[in-house]
Every structure is written in C-alpha cells, then in structure tokens.
Amino acid sequence: MSTFVKFIIDGKICLSEEGKQLIEAAKENDIYIPTLCNYPGIPPKGSCRICTVLINNRPATACTTKVTENMDIKTSTPELEDFRKAVIELLFSEGNHFCPSCERSGNCELQALAYKYRIAVSRFPYFFPERTIESWHPKLIKDHNRCILCKRCIRGIKNNEGKTIFAYGRRGQYLEINIDPETSKNISDELAEQAMNICPVGAILVKEKGFITPIGKRKYDYNIIGSEIENQ
Amino acid sequence: MGNTINAVIKKYNGDETRLMDILLDIQTELGYISDWTIEQISKALDIPAVEIIQTLSFYHFFHREPKGKYTIYLNDSVVSNFNGKDEVKKAFEEEAGIKFGQVTPDGLIGLFETSCIGMSDQEPAALINEQPFPSLTPEKAKKIIRMMKDGKSIEDIKGNKYGEGNNSHYLMRSLVNNNIQERGPVIFSDYTPGEAIKKIVKELSSTDIIEEIKKSYLRGRGGAGFPTGLKWEIARKAQGDIKYIFCNADEGEPGTFKDRVILTELPKLVFEGMVIAGYAVGAKYGILYLRNEYRYMRDYLEHVLQEMRDDGLLGKFIGGKKGFDFDIRIQCGAGAYVCGEESALIESAEGKRGEPRDRPPFPVESGYLNKPTVVNNVETFCTAVKIILYGSEWYNRMGTKESRGTKVLSVSGDCERPGIYEVEWGFSVNDILRKAGAKTHEILAVQVGGPSGSCISEKEFGRVLAYEDLATGGSLIIIGKKRNLIKDVVLNFQHFFMEESCGSCVPCRVLTVVYKKIIEKIVRGEGKSSDIENLQKWSVYMKNNRCGLGQTATNPTITAIKNFKYLFDESVKNNSESFNTSFNEDEAVKEYIEIFNKK
Ligand SMILES: Cc1cc2nc3c(=O)[nH]c(=O)nc-3n(C[C@H](O)[C@H](O)[C@H](O)COP(=O)(O)O)c2cc1C
Ligand code: SF4
Ligand code: SF4
Ligand code: FES
Ligand code: FES
Numbered sequence: 037m038s039t040f041v042k043f044i045i046d047g048k049i050c051l052s053e054e055g056k057q058l059i060e061a062a063k064e065n066d067i068y069i070p071t072l073c074n075y076p077g078i079p080p081k082g083s084c085r086i087c088t089v090l091i092n093n094r095p096a097t098a099c100t101t102k103v104t105e106n107m108d109i110k111t112s113t114p115e116l117e118d119f120r121k122a123v124i125e126l127l128f129s130e131g132n133h134f135c136p137s138c139e140r141s142g143n144c145e146l147q148a149l150a151y152k153y154r155i156a157v158s159r160f161p162y163f164f165p166e167r168t169i170e171s172w173h174p175k176l177i178k179d180h181n182r183c184i185l186c187k188r189c190i191r192g193i194k195n196n197e198g199k200t201i202f203a204y205g206r207r208g209q210y211l212e213i214n215i216d217p218e219t220s221k222n223i224s225d226e227l228a229e230q231a232m233n234i235c236p237v238g239a240i241l242v243k244e245k246g247f248i249t250p251i252g253k254r255k256y257d258y259n260i261i262g263s264e265i266e267n268q
Numbered sequence: 269m270g271n272t273i274n275a276v277i278k279k280y281n282g283d284e285t286r287l288m289d290i291l292l293d294i295q296t297e298l299g300y301i302s303d304w305t306i307e308q309i310s311k312a313l314d315i316p317a318v319e320i321i322q323t324l325s326f327y328h329f330f331h332r333e334p335k336g337k338y339t340i341y342l343n344d345s346v347v348s349n350f351n352g353k354d355e356v357k358k359a360f361e362e363e364a365g366i367k368f369g370q371v372t373p374d375g376l377i378g379l380f381e382t383s384c385i386g387m388s389d390q391e392p393a394a395l396i397n398e399q400p401f402p403s404l405t406p407e408k409a410k411k412i413i414r415m416m417k418d419g420k421s422i423e424d425i426k427g428n429k430y431g432e433g434n435n436s437h438y439l440m441r442s443l444v445n446n447n448i449q450e451r452g453p454v455i456f457s458d459y460t461p462g463e464a465i466k467k468i469v470k471e472l473s474s475t476d477i478i479e480e481i482k483k484s485y486l487r488g489r490g491g492a493g494f495p496t497g498l499k500w501e502i503a504r505k506a507q508g509d510i511k512y513i514f515c516n517a518d519e520g521e522p523g524t525f526k527d528r529v530i531l532t533e534l535p536k537l538v539f540e541g542m543v544i545a546g547y548a549v550g551a552k553y554g555i556l557y558l559r560n561e562y563r564y565m566r567d568y569l570e571h572v573l574q575e576m577r578d579d580g581l582l583g584k585f586i587g588g589k590k591g592f593d594f595d596i597r598i599q600c601g602a603g604a605y606v607c608g609e610e611s612a613l614i615e616s617a618e619g620k621r622g623e624p625r626d627r628p629p630f631p632v633e634s635g636y637l638n639k640p641t642v643v644n645n646v647e648t649f650c651t652a653v654k655i656i657l658y659g660s661e662w663y664n665r666m667g668t669k670e671s672r673g674t675k676v677l678s679v680s681g682d683c684e685r686p687g688i689y690e691v692e693w694g695f696s697v698n699d700i701l702r703k704a705g706a707k708t709h710e711i712l713a714v715q716v717g718g719p720s721g722s723c724i725s726e727k728e729f730g731r732v733l734a735y736e737d738l739a740t741g742g743s744l745i746i747i748g749k750k751r752n753l754i755k756d757v758v759l760n761f762q763h764f765f766m767e768e769s770c771g772s773c774v775p776c777r778v779l780t781v782v783y784k785k786i787i788e789k790i791v792r793g794e795g796k797s798s799d800i801e802n803l804q805k806w807s808v809y810m811k812n813n814r815c816g817l818g819q820t821a822t823n824p825t826i827t828a829i830k831n832f833k834y835l836f837d838e839s840v841k842n843n844s845e846s847f848n849t850s851f852n853e854d855e856a857v858k859e860y861i862e863i864f865n866k867k
Contacts, residue, residue, distance in 0.1 A: 082814060083772040083773055084774050085774055085813065086774070088812045095812050097814075122775070123809075126775065126778040126779065127774060129778065130778045160779075184774075199315075201318075202318070203319050203321065204621060204771075205318075205321055207604070208767060208770065208777060209771065209777060211771035211772075218310075218317065219318075
C-alpha cells in the first residue's frame with residue numbers, strides 16, 4: 037500500500053502519494069504548474085526550467101521533485117511568474133516562431149503559454165537564427181526553426197527494438213536534434229504520429245498530415261493552458 | 269582503417285560506456301572521425317549513429333573532418349590575450365598562409381583557437397597535436413610552422429628544452445614549467461609515497477579515517493567547499509555492492525592551473541589520496557578524469573600507476589592487507605568545461621555527452637553507472653593524505669576558523685611572478701599581489717575564482733581569502749590599469765560561458781548568448797544605459813539553472829558592473845535612449861546598392 041503525505045502548496049494543504057512527481061501531485065490537488073519539457077509518463081529531465089518552484093524557499097524544478105511529508109511549496113510568487121515569462125520569451129527570441137504559418141498553432145504548448153502570460157513581444161533581442169527544415173525522412177519533417185530542445189522526443193520515442201531515434205547534436209546555442217536514418221527507417225505511422233504529438237511545438241510533423249483539426253477547434257483556441265486543471 | 273576501429277573497440281571489450289576512450293583512440297590513430305567511422309562504431313557497438321554523434325559533437329577536440337596533420341590550438345584565454353596572443357596568431361597565419369579556423373589545402377596544418385588550456389602562467393600557449401607549447405612569441409610561431417613544412421616531427425619541433433621537474437621525465441618531455449613560487453606546509457611539504465597507506469593498514473579503520481577527516485574540517489578544493497569527511501561518510505553508508513572514487517582533474521576554470529602542477533610533481537600523493545578514500549568508503553575502483561588539455565601527461569601518469577602497483581600501493585592486497593584492493597584508471601576528456609561539474613564528469617566517463625544530471629540523487633548515492641560515487645578535487649585528495657599522516661590537530665593549527673589548512677593558488681596576469689602559491693587560508697588579496705610582484709598602483713582589478721567568481725577593485729584588495737570572506741577555487745588573475753576591462757576581460761569570459769554551456773537549460777543556453785551580444789554592443793560603442801540595467805536585472809534568471817555553470821555564467825558581467833560601474837557608464841554616455849544605436853545605414857542598404865550597381 038502506498039503512503040499518503042501531507043504538504044503545502046501556496047498555503048493550501050494538499051495530499052498525495054509519497055514520492056509522486058510534484059507536477060502530478062499538484063495536479064491532483066487542482067494546482068497547475070506550467071511545464072514544457074515534462075511529459076506525463078516519460079522520465080523527467082529538468083531542462084526548460086519553467087516549472088521552477090520554491091521548496092522550503094529554495095528553487096527547484098517541480099518535474100524532477102518528488103513530494104515528501106511537510107514540503108512547503110510556493111508555485112506563484114511574482115519572481116517565479118516573471119521568471120516563467122522570461123523563459124517563454126527567451127525561447128521566442130532564440131528560435132523562429134512564426135505562429136500564423138505554423139501547422140501546430142492552437143495546439144502548441146509554447147504558444148499557449150505565451151498567451152497565458154500575455155506576451156506580445158520578447159524583452160530579449162531576437163536572434164533570427166538561420167535554421168533548416170529537414171524533409172529527407174519518408175514520414176517525418178523536422179523543422180529546426182521551431183525546436184525548443186526540450187528532449188521530449190529523445191526520451192519518449194524509441195523504435196520497436198527499443199532503440200533511440202532522436203538524439204542531441206552539438207551543445208550550447210548550437211544544440212540540435214538529429215534523427216537517426218537507420219533506427220527511424222521503418223517506423224510505423226503510429227510511431228510517427230506519437231513523435232509529432234510528443235513534441236510541444238511544431239518541430240516534428242508527419243508528412244501529409246497537416247491541418248487535420250481545423251483552426252478554431254484546437255486545444256488552446258479558446259482555453260488557457262492549465263485551465264483544465266485549475267477549474268476542476 | 270576497419271582493422272584499427274575493430275582493434276580499438278576490442279581493447280574496450282565493445283563496452284559502449286567506454287565510448288569516450290574509443291573515440292579518443294580512434295581519432296589518435298586516424299586523425300579524425302568520419303561518417304564512415306561512425307557507421308562502423310555504430311555497427312560494432314550496436315548503438316544508433318545519432319547516439320555516437322551526440323557524444324562526439326559535444327566535445328570540441330573531436331573532429332569529423334581532417335583538421336591537419338599538425339593541429340594547432342592557440343589559447344584564447346584572457347591572460348593569453350594580455351601577453352600578445354594576437355601577434356602570435358598573426359604570425360601563425362602569415363607563415364601558414366591560412367586564417368584561423370582553416371586547414372592548409374595540402375592538409376598539413378590546421379589553425380584553431382581554444383579556451384583556457386591551464387597555462388595562464390606561461391601564455392601565450394598552444395596545444396599542437398596535444399603537446400603544449402607555452403610562452404610563444406611571433407618568432408617561435410613562425411619557426412614552428414617552417415619546421416612543419418619541412419616535415420619535422422612534433423618531438424623535433426618541441427626541441428629539448430623541457431620544463432623543470434617531472435616535465436622532463438622521458439614519458440612526458442613537455443616544455444611546460446611548474447612555476448612553483450611558494451611551497452606550503454601541506455601539499456608541497458616532504459612526502460614519502462606509501463607512508464599514509466602503511467599507517468592506515470596498521471592502525472586505522474575506515475570509520476577512523478572518516479572521523480579524522482571530519483575533525484580536520486577539510487572542505488573540497490574544487491570550488492564548492494563541501495565537507496570531505498561528510499561526503500565520504502555518506503558514500504560509505506550508501507547502499508551499493510560497488511562504489512567508485514573519482515578524482516576531478518578537469519581543471520577548466522580559466523586562470524586555474526594548480527592541478528596541472530600537482531599532477532606533474534605529486535601524482536603519487538593524489539593517487540594515494542584516492543586509495544585512502546577507497547579504503548574509507550569501501551570502494552575498489554578509482555577513476556582519474558583528466559582534461560584533454562592535460563593528455564600530454566597520460567603516459568607518465570600510467571607509468572606512475574604501474575610503479576605504485578609494483579610497490580604494492582595499488583592493486584590487490586594493498587600494504588599487504590587481505591581484502592584491501594583498489595585500482596585506478598585514467599579517463600581522458602575531450603574538451604568541455606562543464607565536464608568539471610561532478611555529474612557531467614560522470615556522464616562523460618560513461619561515454620555520454622557531458623550534461624549535468626538533475627539532483628537529487630547526488631553522486632554519493634547514485635553516480636558512475638548508478639553506483640555510489642565520491643568525486644573530489646586533486647588537491648582535496650592530497651590534503652587528505654597529509655591529514656591522515658600528521659593528524660587533524662596539526663592541520664587545524666593552520667588557516668582560519670571556517671577554512672583550515674592551506675590553499676594552492678594559481679596566480680596569473682599582470683605581475684612579475686605568475687605561478688602557484690601554497691598559502692595558509694586567511695591571506696588578503698594585497699598579500700598575494702605583493703608576493704606575486706604586482707604593483708598595487710598599476711592594478712585595476714583582480715578576478716578571483718575565475719570567470720564564475722568575481723571581479724574586484726582596489727577597494728576590496730584588503731579582503732581575506734577564506735570561505736567566510738572571499739571563497740575561491742584558487743585562482744587570481746591580475747588585471748593591470750592598461751587593460752580594457754570590458755573588452756579584454758568581461759567579453760572574453762562571456763564568450764567562454766556561451767561556448768561552454770551544455771545547452772540543456774533555457775536560461776543558460778539563451779542568456780549566455782544575450783549577455784555576450786550586449787557586451788559586444790557596449791564594446792562597439794553602441795551600448796545604452798538601459799543595456800547596463802538589463803544586464804543587472806536579467807542575471808536573476810540564471811539562478812534557476814540546473815548546474816553551477818549556468819548559475820554563475822553572468823557573474824563576469826554583474827561583478828564587473830558592481831565594482832566598475834564608472835567604466836560601463838563611460839562607455840554608454842554619448843548614446844541616447846531614444847534611437848537605435850546599432851542601426852547602420854550602409855549596412856541596411858547594402859543589398860540594395862549591390863543590386864543597383866549590378867544593373
Ligand atoms: C561548471 C563547473 C565546473 C567545475 N569544474 C571543476 C574542476 O575543474 N575541478 C574540480 O575539482 N571541481 C570542479 N567543479 C566542482 C565539482 O562539481 C565538484 O564540486 C568537485 O569536484 C568536488 O570535489 P571537492 O569536494 O573535493 O571540491 C566544477 C563545478 C562546475 C559547476
Ligand atoms: S523536436 Fe520537439 S520534442 Fe524534440 S526537442 Fe525539439 S521541441 Fe522538443
Ligand atoms: S546550467 Fe547550463 S551548463 Fe548547466 S546543465 Fe544547464 S544548460 Fe547545461
Ligand atoms: S517542465 Fe520541469 S524543467 Fe521543464
Ligand atoms: S505555434 Fe508554437 S512552434 Fe508553431
């Protein structure tokens with residue numbers, strides 16, 4: 037039997053199973069902590085830092101933290117909210133996100149977070165980097181302009197032999213996602229679609245699959261990201 | 269070629285966690301790692317090619333194309349620039365007939381830059397086919413290129429004026445000098461290899477050792493200052509059939525070179541410290557993680573390890589004691605500062621890209637191959653040996669309340685006697701400046717603790733080096749009044765962090781670029797006072813990065829602004845807030861003019 041623990045989020049007393057990921061534990065208690073690189077069911081890798089919260093007054097990422105008894109968690113101080121806004125703006129400055137022409141618009145977590153935080157323009161200088169779109173793969177398109185390097189595809193997608201398909205290349209500002217021609221050669225339509233769906237933005241697309249859900253009927257067209265958790 | 273690859277892979281038993289060694293050895297044999305080679309490794313190890321590229325492309329000393337029969341990496345560190353790097357660079361370029369970043373058409377010579385190679389006491393320095401060439405001048409640079417064109421070997425080009433001490437050992441033959449300016453009572457005092465091992469075998473249990481180290485209040489010398497006794501105790505108590513001891517010899521903080529000298533002159537002291545840690549923790553395996561820039565020491569260090577095995581100080585039945593087994597292997601890096609961070613170091617030693625791990629768990633609970641792992645700095649191990657030999661009481665008589673014992677400092681920059689100084693904790697910056705022969709009235713600033721530390725002004729030269737005041741991993745770069753602080757120091761450091769971020773965390777990956785760009789803008793004379801305000805404001809976002817690199821990566825800028833605000837104000841004073849200072853009319857209409865003129 038699992039043990040339940042009591043902890044406090046933003047002054048509210050919460051309950052959950054001991055050792056549960058803080059993101060999930062908060063969700064059970066109707067509290068939304070913004071995430072980008074986290075994806076339910078795959079091992080977390082605190083890389084985007086957007087889920088940073090204060091645990092006993094020290095910053096930590098909620099996706100890599102497990103709840104324990106009496107943890108005192110703050111998720112929305114003005115500093116934390118400003119930090120989150122900065123992370124989103126940094127991602128918009130770093131890549132090329134021309135949302136109006138993007139297939140993912142309306143289903144994009146980055147765009148949805150920008151709406152939530154009412155971001156019109158980034159406070160940081162735009163890089164306008166020269167990045168490519170790869171289309172050599174029979175099923176997938178990899179648009180490097182939109183990639184936020186969250187590693188969700190690396191961690192979440194393996195071929196049917198359990199082998200890696202996506203991996204990082206280089207480092208720092210040159211960091212990129214590479215697709216392995218061998219291990220990705222015979223991927224099924226389902227796996228290709230899973231890869232598209234695991235990507236929070238429009239950086240992995242499946243060929244000939246665009247705009248199946250029309251604009252206006254997409255996930256965040258009318259609903260603010262996280263509202264489904266907060267308005268339980 | 270296929271044979272070479274297979275032989276190397278066989279040497280490491282086809283173990284994919286040894287990918288770093290496999291790539292290093294293959295590159296040594298073949299010069300570079302081609303796509304074809306990657307394919308062969310991928311097949312032999314049965315791992316996807318993208319995973320090999322993920323590791324390979326992370327490290328800047330791995331190349332996927334030929335980089336010249338002779339590959340020259342000229343040091344781009346701050347002190348190298350102080351000491352005339354630009355002239356040396358020009359001389360290399362003129363004589364080779366190519367620019368930096370290029371390889372000569374005949375494939376003979378490649379010219380590249382690299383960040384600090386741990387030679388700040390003898391700059392400008394370069395690594396040529398992994399051999400250090402310190403104290404370069406334009407004349408020497410030209411001669412080196414001419415000898416290459418004449419087909420001389422690296423040994424011939426080096427000549428035979430080797431450095432002092434073990435630098436002249438037949439397995440090292442390096443041109444590097446030690447520059448030990450002051451020997452202190454702990455690290456550089458008399459030492460007979462094996463004495464401490466003899467002592468523990470005779471009279472100390474593992475808990476005795478940990479108690480003694482705890483009583484000494486020894487704190488780690490790698491920068492973070494974690495209590496060593498406590499670290500060993502946690503690792504001892506951690507669950508695990510196998511445990512590991514790592515010695516961190518990645519020494520990548522620009523301006524730091526003390527571990528280079530310790531490894532050259534006192535390798536047995538370092539290794540003996542690892543053996544003692546192994547005994548205390550219950551570990552049988554040790555790994556020395558040696559930065560690629562120090563790979564020139566490897567054969568010599570391997571030889572030292574063999575000597576210790578022959579003397580019964582390593583291997584089985586150490587000191588004749590049944591069950592006391594411990595051995596050490598050397599893991600070389602391939603060029604990545606972040607690998608000095610302990611969890612990145614472990615990832616790298618497992619054959620992966622050097623990306624720091626999320627914590628918890630800490631390495632002492634789950635480290636190398638997910639086993640409990642102690643990571644300590646080179647100097648920490650040396651100090652531990654002396655504490656075991658002479659006792660914590662002896663040790664506690666030196667230093668200050670929070671900082672016992674001595675610290676080995678790397679001193680470089682504008683002074684007469686750059687080099688290393690072993691001093692008792694509690695010295696002031698002024699004391700060090702005096703020892704190093706720096707004239708206080710000619711000094712503008714001192715960079716304490718490298719780029720991740722702080723840039724202090726004269727007002728603070730009275731401050732004391734100790735954990736309770738100016739904590740330091742042990743480096744001081746002295747910056748004279750003749751230097752342009754923003755251009756020569758701050759910009760160089762911000763460029764360094766931009767290049768060295770592993771890229772995982774958003775604030776670290778992106779803001780390091782933003783900071784570099786804004787400092788560049790200020791240096792070009794296009795900065796505004798709002799730029800300075802933003803630089804100060806935005807650094808708070810860095811505190812939420814995963815590792816120490818990102819958390820401190822804007823320190824060069826913010827500590828310089830804090831202590832030298834007038835320099836920044838001066839450089840922006842003519843620029844009004846109300847127009848775009850970076851706008852350049854000629855640049856903006858360039859394409860139009862080109863098209864127009866073609867017609
Ligand atoms: C970016 C970065 C680079 C580091 N580089 C080194 C290094 O070169 N050598 C070192 O001993 N510690 C380095 N450290 C500190 C290590 O993470 C670790 O704290 C240290 O090796 C522990 O040994 P100690 O307790 O003996 O100091 C670095 C830390 C960071 C964040
Ligand atoms: S492709 Fe998508 S899932 Fe993969 S790292 Fe980029 S943004 Fe993340
Ligand atoms: S702070 Fe920077 S170097 Fe450290 S893990 Fe994050 S991105 Fe990598
Ligand atoms: S969601 Fe936690 S760091 Fe990205
Ligand atoms: S709308 Fe977000 S990347 Fe396309």
